[in-house]
Amino acid sequence: MQLNFSSLQALVTGAGKGIGRDTVKALHALGAKVIAVSRTNTDLVSLSKECPGIETVCVDLGDWEATERALGNVGPVDLLVNNAAVAIKQPFLEVTKEALDRTLSVNLRSVFQVSQIVARGLIQRGVPGSIVNVSSMVAHVSFPNLAVYSSTKGAMTTLTKVMAAELGPYKIRVNSVNPTVVPTAMSQRVLTDPEFTRKLKERHPLQKFAEVEDVVNSIIFLLSDRSASISGSGILVDAGYLAS
Template identity: 35%
Template sequence: MSDFAGKTIIITGAGKGIGRACVELFTERGAQIVAISRSQADLDDLAGKFGATAISVDLADTAAARAAMKKAGLADALINCAGTNVLESVIDMTEAGYEKVLGINLRAALICAQEFARARIANGGGGTIVNVTSIAGHRGFVDHVAYAASKAGLEGATRVMAKELGAYGIRVNAVAPTITMTELAAKAWSEPSKRDPMLIRHPMKRFAEVDDVARSIAMLVSEDAPIISGAVLPVDGGFLSV
């Protein structure tokens, strides 16, 4: 088990799903968490249960996102979990849907990474960033055009960041989860006619749990991955291998 005692980790999208699982896991392993979320109720819960430092912000607001990262201060790691989706086809895609999805999934992640890197460089370098992407950036899923573009874009940006920030000792990686059983996903994929054709494409015959993804992120953040940078790690039960 990796030890994060004495480490400070910023987690965006910390209120629910993978972000919340990361808060719990890293806290258990000794880290101090700076939790960033839009929901004050979720942040209050994280502060009460895990002692997280809570910052409430809508990351779609670029100025507010920068201010939130400055408030978060210097940290050892940044985990970009914040994400959203608007289900629209190529034909029906709206400007509002595109702006919402790309604004949170890509632009906000880049802003948070930029501010994290600037703070690290000013302090002498080091640290690590993990971006949460998706298998949707690798395979085509109906009604996911903006979402797929945002996640594929974040993977491309991950590689550029790894190249540019490596000289400062900052490692940058991404995880690409399959369908992950958050509360919303469990409801969305409960219907057998929808679930079964997707599940059969997974050699391990199951979707991911939020803790599966959090543990993979912890590995990339840890000292067990000292020279891993620019990687996109599928957390998908073998989906992309088929």
């Protein structure tokens, strides 16, 4: 895919690590002006060294007021990647209020808030835009001890469709990517049982998990005009898991 984002500005949440970090690097390499958002300043400092010229914003997206202060007057944004997320591993019967509140605020509420900020700016400027929500295959299948995380991703699937329907008349496309397990720090905290991990991988028809690059490529495609007629959809980057 020969792509060029040189005239566009992109905002990526959860940009400090994993999928978000590599998405920033890909967009930067393709010429976009990137605003990288993370709650961990050391990650942003190191990312700035890898991608000179990016703008960084250090904020906890689970804090509505702090997010409004940090991003409420953000400059013109054409492309948005809602990637920030937390995954707290708890059996359903042991889910705590703290885990529920934290996960909902970061994984779902921040998507509403940041997307509203970006979409209002696009509408005010009268220009098209593209929003990609990073979801998960667990929006569609059950996974042990991830009741809260899975619930937020299931909600994100419906939210993506509603956003696409309501923002479509303004030429704003909204889609999601739904990966299987990806080798990131977050997934390593969840997959603590080697035997379970082995059996899970074997259940994938391709006998593997997804690589970060696979997810990033799907995000870049959905952000680009190569997907100009795609909105309200989700790309499964799941090594065939949902086909089995």
